[in-house]
Amino acid sequence: MLAESPVSPKVPATILPIVDNAKSRQILDGARKVFLAQGFEGASMNDIAREAGVSKGTLYVYFESKERLFSVIIDEERAAHVEGIFNFDYSTADVEAVLLHIAIEISTFITQPRIVSAMRAVVGIAERMPELGEHFYERGPCYSRNKLAEYLDTRVAAGQLDVPDTQLAAAQFLEMSHAPLIKPMLFRATKQSPSAERIREVAASAVRVFMSGYGVK
Amino acid sequence: MLAESPVSPKVPATILPIVDNAKSRQILDGARKVFLAQGFEGASMNDIAREAGVSKGTLYVYFESKERLFSVIIDEERAAHVEGIFNFDYSTADVEAVLLHIAIEISTFITQPRIVSAMRAVVGIAERMPELGEHFYERGPCYSRNKLAEYLDTRVAAGQLDVPDTQLAAAQFLEMSHAPLIKPMLFRATKQSPSAERIREVAASAVRVFMSGYGVK
Amino acid sequence: MLAESPVSPKVPATILPIVDNAKSRQILDGARKVFLAQGFEGASMNDIAREAGVSKGTLYVYFESKERLFSVIIDEERAAHVEGIFNFDYSTADVEAVLLHIAIEISTFITQPRIVSAMRAVVGIAERMPELGEHFYERGPCYSRNKLAEYLDTRVAAGQLDVPDTQLAAAQFLEMSHAPLIKPMLFRATKQSPSAERIREVAASAVRVFMSGYGVK
């Protein structure tokens, strides 16, 4: 979370927390379990208190409301979501290898049950807590796309790719990579994360199509 | 909805309703407003009754429970979602034109606020009503993908395309076409549907990339 | 029911009905089933209408309220309860035989599931509908006791019995005969009516004890 601060310094006060001592962690861990399993409305502060092993009153010592607690949880999930992925080596010359790596990483991450649950929870509450949804989107999916677009820019500059709109191209690549995998999970048509093999297949196909469309012949 | 009958005629009794008289419509219209605006859990039967202009008791004369009412609303939205799209002319020789048409149609449909709200509501409740989510997915997004895959199969047979996995290719095409547009709406990062021009741009790009990847040279 | 009128002519208007045509019977038959199975509060007018095969509105054409309908049902059960029993031959000289007959008759009647259900329903509602309970008691159990007491009076007059308080003696006899059998049923400790054999045993024992206490040596 701290790592991102430079990228976007004006975080709305209602989104990021300060407290982070032991008790606070204890609460967050309990709350995460409950929120991700039940969604925002399905979760009760009672359940959370029980799961965290603290009293209901203590919840309110550390977090001013249920919504605030939820926001913090979600933001942590989003951060984890983003952190793990874009730490690849920009300097690698082999574009296809980089893209394949990214596609596999992102799909593997994003299809974890807890990430899917988080997305479901955010989407489900977005109508009533639009700021939360917006924050999650902009610093989650949107951030990933921006990072990829930046990378594509470097490859265009290097003459390795021919991409008129790198933002759009990045989105196309990411969606081809993971959307076919995560969509049935979002709708609960399956509980199972896809196999590593399946992830690799879909990723490889995405790379192939992407390179046909944007590779320099 | 009729268009689907051949594909999967045995709709589970718990999903599709029979009643469809005037009062029932009045309730459905009120309920749609409330459910799509607030989600399943956020909506209260009180609000729905008020919005529909009937008493709370009357709600239960027509729909046995809140869940049932929600299911009906969602299924109607899903049906609308699907109906409008796949009525194009299979026989057209110009694959690119067909794909462009499909991409525009589907994106235009799917980015309507009410469709986005329905998707949000379904995703949000999918953890607790998995059958609803599964039904929506299979007869909504999944159905569209199947129809497109069928079309691709005909083009492969006609030697116009070279597609190793038409299901995957169909998913890739559809996601490239609409995911970049609907995603920010799903997370409430924007309330605005994209402009027709933007839809056309994204669609055209999707067609271009798709044809590069799968067109026969 | 008519047969009793001479005994207690001032029946409160709220207890006895007038109507008795076909539709009314149809309703009463449905209502009996539901009331005896569910008790007053457990029964719903909806269930009754369904069971009777008429509309809910029709119920109110024939019976002004749920309470009224219940009263009528209960009174019919009470009447049945009483009618069947005291039609023995007063002139029989054999007191023991008469008592045995009475004990068996009354126990057989009173331990029928529907009669037990009726008693449960009446007792259960007596706090809130005291008139109903009182009426049931006075024309049911109390009436039986009076009839038996009258008989005992004749036997005392005939010098066959020596009973200082025939009302009390009648109550003692009746209770010895049926209370041990009906009590577990009332509390739902058993659903089974006692066997004919068991009824006979208990009756015989009651007669024996009674005659020891009140027989002329």
Add this chain to the structure above:
Amino acid sequence: MLAESPVSPKVPATILPIVDNAKSRQILDGARKVFLAQGFEGASMNDIAREAGVSKGTLYVYFESKERLFSVIIDEERAAHVEGIFNFDYSTADVEAVLLHIAIEISTFITQPRIVSAMRAVVGIAERMPELGEHFYERGPCYSRNKLAEYLDTRVAAGQLDVPDTQLAAAQFLEMSHAPLIKPMLFRATKQSPSAERIREVAASAVRVFMSGYGVK
């Protein structure tokens, strides 16, 4: 209640409560008033909360449901019902004196308005909560009968009585003693408990008849 422990130590967890602090007592006292006055179905948790002087929510902090609260109330009444009675001196040689004492004690207890109300409430709900009825019966009336039967066994063994079936004889004696008194109260034909004098009369008569039937000449 303690007195019973040796007889049946494994009380089902669903029947006996643990909590017994001040607030819990306050709630129980309020609930008792309402339940005994209105019966299970007639009572509303709203009324109970008002009567107990706590909020509705507090009710559910201490008792998980209306049924549970009712069970506890009823079990307390039953315990009171049983406790007071069978603490007589088994060793007394004078059988008649012991029986008279028992008859008076039990009738005095059982004709208290609150005990009658409890019985009415239990009988009234027995159809829908059979376990409650069964528990009440077996540890209330049934328990008393067993205790008396045990005593009769000792007197038979001592040659003071000649009783072929002590269980039946015990039931006969108890019913003769109290049934004529409690029956009109159960049906609400009277609200008044019988006078001490009347209780004594009925008890004396029961003893007389019982001894005629079972005493050793």
Add this chain to the structure above:
DNA sequence: GATGAATGAGCCTTCATTCAT
């Protein structure tokens, strides 16, 4: 700081009753 008892508004649902047809 931490508790957990207490709250009261709100939830979904049921139901006896009414009334226009």
Add this chain to the structure above:
DNA sequence: AATGAATGAAGGCTCATTCAT
């Protein structure tokens, strides 16, 4: 006479939040 659509009050219960300790 008979209907069945419609009602609105009331039911049991949950829950986020507060506050005295």
